[in-house]
Amino acid sequence: MKPSPHAPDAAPTYEIQSLLHPDPVARPDLEELRQALSFAFASGVSGGLFNQALDQAPLAPSTWDPKSFAPDLFVEELVARGFRVRVGGRDAVVNRAFILRVLAHPPSDPRVTDFRRAILRELSTSPVFRRQFEELYAIACRLRAALEGAAAGKKFDPTRRQLDVLSLIKDAFDRMSESFDGAQSGLSRLREFGAMVRETEGYRSMVDLLDYDEHLATLGLTIRVGADGRVRGFEIGKLRERQDNPFVLSPARRWLAKIEMFFRGYRFSEGEVMARLLDAVFEGIEAHVLRFIPLLGEMEVYLGALGFRDLADAAGLEVCLPEVRAAAEGGDEQPRALLGLFNPLLVASGVRAVPCDIVTDRTGATVLITGPNSGGKTRLLQSVALAQLLAQGGMFVPAREAHLVRVPGLVVSLIQETRVDQSEGRLGMELVRIRALFETLGPGAMVMLDELCSGTNPSEGEEIFELVIMLLAKLRPQAFITTHFLTFAGRLARENTIAGLRFIQVGLDAAQRPTYQFVAGVATTSLASHAAARLGVSRDELEGLIERNMRAPAARARES
Secondary structure (H helix, E strand, O other): OEEEOOOOOOOOEEEEOOOOOOOOEEEOOHHHHHHHHHHHHHHOOOOOHHHHHHHOOOOOOOOOOHHHOHHHHOHHHHHHHHOOOEEOOEEOOOOHHHHHHHHHOOOOOHHHHHHHHHHHHHHHHOHHHHHHHHHHHHHHHHHHHHHHOOOOOOOOOHHHHHHHHHHHHHHHHHHHHHOOOOOOOOHHHHHHHHHHHHOOHHHHHHHHHHHHHHOOEEEEEEEEEOOOOOEEEEEEEEEEEOOOOOOOOOHHHHHHHHHHHHHOOOOOOHHHHHHHHHHHHHHHHHHHHHHHHHHHHHHHHHHHHHHHHHHHHHOOOOOEOOEEEOOOOOOOOOOEEEEEEOOHHHHHOOOOOOOEEEEEOOOOOEEEEEOOOOOOHHHHHHHHHHHHHHHHOOOOEOOOEEEEEOOOOEEEEOOOOOOOOOOOOHHHHHHHHHHHHHHHOOOOOEEEEOOOOOOOOHHHHHHHHHHHHHHHHHOOOEEEEEOOOHHHHHHHHHHOOOOOEEEEEEEEOOOOOEEEEEEEOOOOOOOHHHHHHHOOOOHHHHHHHHHHHHHHHHHHHHHO
């Protein structure tokens, strides 16, 4: 940890190593955190030290705006249900807000993405590394509890608590220095960090004090046992005090020190002496603990990603670390492939997800999706968008194999809820949505639109629809749009007058039921009659309901 250059009157900015960034990150708040840590060690009440460290933790620069995609993709719900961290068979209490921040801000620098993927690759392919990572996290959780929760409604010995905290700090650095042997990713930083700390004078002083607490002297004891196996007596033998520990003084030196303090006017109890020793020792190790505290939240990001992988595996699905390529200048002719793609929100909710393959000959295209209701169109939009989000964040994506192109942003508009204060009708709200899209969408970004122009009559809606996709082409987006304007979509496919348009439809089985697969082409029917029959909206069923309701008043009158 070293200060970075700063203006003479500015507060110093410290740089510390990170598990989320390949380069050290600046922490201008480290002095504030140091004060909180000192108070937590002294009192056992931190005021949320660990959460404070993560709330103020800097992230890599990102061009993505969470407001334009996170609500409709339910990213917060994905973190809560899909990125669960389990330690010792139990769900750990994690900082979900920090994981959400990381996922919702994919880094602009591809080096950051590659750095995170390398760590996840080693954790997912090496059971030893994953076990060591989880063990280190468990120690960090115990340290957090010792610093933040010791005074919660119970009495405690402050000296004993501080010794326990130092013991956990020692365990953490020992575990780091002894783990991840041979790691090629950022995991090697943990091993190097632990080894570096163990070479410091502060660490050695901490070890000596803990050894003094645990091993002041050796006592020889002889126990007499009778023929019946019971203890008959015992005798204390040799008592040998430690002489190699700098905190151990001989009896003569202890008495001389007390006499000296007495004549100099000082009055110290044994507890006060130990408290001063603890403060001095902690001060020597405090800077290294400060560097360790933010790592707890960063570890939760990777453990959450591994938890997502475990969740998919339990559902019989595969995830992968995708290939993410840079966009080509002047347009993107590179293909896109998402094989075995599934919706992670369904899996996180315990719903069976059917994987599908989405392959397009180019990524810089507008894909129109047609097909029946409840055929999986909206879920497909969510799946593709979440795959792009997780891929650029360096996380596992919900697909067996994935080849994607980086985008500078994401705009998702899937849900249009009616509001009490809404002044416009459905058409007006749809026009407002289109306006907001063009205000937000930048060149080369990804856009997901569900049921574009569905709030007006088909003739007017098709005119606006065509205008939107023609203008979208100027931005060279990666666009996916669902529509029920089947005749209109079929005409666009036949005429082929708008460059970059691609068409896929919901696959159907022999009984005209959705297979939740997608194939090339434009659907010829929305199968409204099938949906009506499935939901009990046939003529016979509705007439039966009418007859029942007409008989009901007469039946109630007879009963009264």
